[in-house]
Structure formats: structure tokens, C-alpha cells
Amino acid sequence: MTTLQQILPGAAVAAQDSPLRRSKRALRPARTPAGVFVASVLTAALGLTTAEVVSALLGSPLGWVPVDQALAFASKSSWSELAPVALAVAGAGAALLLLALVPGRSRLVPVETSDPLIVVGITRAGLRRTLRAVAQQVDGVEKAKVRLRRRRIEVTVVTGPESSGAMLRQVGTAVGDRLAGVGTLATGEVVVRLRRKGA
Numbered sequence: 209m210t211t212l213q214q215i216l217p218g219a220a221v222a223a224q225d226s227p228l229r230r231s232k233r234a235l236r237p238a239r240t241p242a243g244v245f246v247a248s249v250l251t252a253a254l255g256l257t258t259a260e261v262v263s264a265l266l267g268s269p270l271g272w273v274p275v276d277q278a279l280a281f282a283s284k285s286s287w288s289e290l291a292p293v294a295l296a297v298a299g300a301g302a303a304l305l306l307l308a309l310v311p312g313r314s315r316l317v318p319v320e321t322s323d324p325l326i327v328v329g330i331t332r333a334g335l336r337r338t339l340r341a342v343a344q345q346v347d348g349v350e351k352a353k354v355r356l357r358r359r360r361i362e363v364t365v366v367t368g369p370e371s372s373g374a375m376l377r378q379v380g381t382a383v384g385d386r387l388a389g390v391g392t393l394a395t396g397e398v399v400v401r402l403r404r405k406g407a
Contacts, residue, residue: 231318231393234327242307317356320391330390332356339363342386346378350405359396361387366403376400 260273269275316329336354343352343363351366365379380400387395 230324231327231329232314235314235316235318235329237314242304246304317395318393320393330392335390335392335395338390339383339386342382343379346375346382348375349379352379357396361395361398362401363398364401364403366405369404376402 256272260270260275263270264275314329315332317332317335319328319330321328336356339354339361340352340363343349343354343365346365348367348370349365350368353364355362355364361383363379363383365375367375380398383398383400387398
């Protein structure tokens with residue numbers, strides 16, 4: 209621990225990664241399909257070009273890449289004619305770079321663990337099913353629907369005409385207790401909505 213961390217009590221905590229940040233970074237989905245596509249196209253194009261150049265240097269060109277036609281086209285074309293094609297290629301390249309830089313939406317919700325070296329997640333569908341089952345166990349609830357938003361969990365319960373506000377608190381408490389039991393990180397607040405049957 210440095211002298212600054214000894215002086216400022218919160219500095220040591222800020223210097224380390226929070227469990228939520230570490231979990232989100234580890235559970236972030238990879239851009240595998242886009243990466244495989246780009247790598248395959250580049251490998252094929254550069255492999256063909258390399259084979260063509262090496263065979264041309266050895267005196268017997270393969271003819272796989274139409275070098276002569278490409279040179280003739282390039283000598284006859286002006287920059288203004290090539291601008292739309294170049295713009296399309298540059299746009300496709302920028303889109304692929306943006307796709308690689310911006311992380312995808314994780315399908316897992318991080319779960320708190322006691323070991324900082326272990327990262328665990330629960331699927332969003334599994335968490336929805338678990339919370340829906342807990343909400344439906346509350347007396348008077350006939351049906352429940354759970355939506356996981358970015359900063360909150362929305363639980364909509366369908367009840368009979370005799371339902372009251374106390375039922376909303378019971379559902380909220382039951383869902384909150386289950387979230388605490390599972391140990392999910394940064395799921396946000398629980399919002400319970402009541403819908404009476406037939407309304």
C-alpha cells in the first residue's frame with residue numbers, strides 16, 4: 209500500500225476494481241462472428257495476393273488474381289470515379305471497427321462471490337424465471353411477469369379484484385429477498401406494478 213493510500217482511506221478501494229466492474233468485463237460477450245468473418249476474408253484475400261505475387265516473381269503467374277485487369281482499370285479511372293467505392297469500403301471498415309470496440313449486451317447477470325478471482329453469472333432468462341416464481345408464491349398473485357431493465361427490475365402481477373397495496377409490498381419484499389439470496393450485482397431497484405384480473 210502506498211503512502212497516499214494510507215492517508216486517504218477510500219483511495220485503496222478506488223485503486224482496485226469493484227466486483228461489478230470486474231464481472232462485467234469478464235462476462236462481456238465476444239464479437240466472434242464478426243471477427244471470424246473479417247479474419248476469413250482478409251486471410252483469403254491476402255493469401256491469394258501472396259500466391260499470385262510469389263508465382264509472378266518465379267516467372268509463372270497463377271492467374272487467380274486479375275492483376276493486369278486491375279492495373280488497366282486503375283490507369284483508366286480517376287479519383288472522382290473511385291470515390292463512391294472507396295467511401296463504401298471505408299464505411300464498411302469503420303462499421304467493423306465500431307462493432308469491435310463497442311461491447312455487446314451480456315446475456316449474464318453478474319453474481320457476487322467471496323473469491324475476487326472467481327466471476328460467476330446467471331442467465332437473464334434464469335433470473336427472470338426465478339423472480340417470477342417467487343412473485344407467484346405470494347398469496348393472491350395469479351400471474352407474474354418480470355422484465356430486466358438497465359437500472360431496475362419491473363415485476364407486473366395479475367391479481368383478483370380484492371388485492372391491495374400490501375400485496376405490492378409483499379411481492380417487492382419477496383423479490384428483493386430472492387435477489388439478495390442469489391447475490392446479483394447492480395440489478396437496481398425493484399418496481400412492482402399491479403394489474404387486476406379482467407381490468
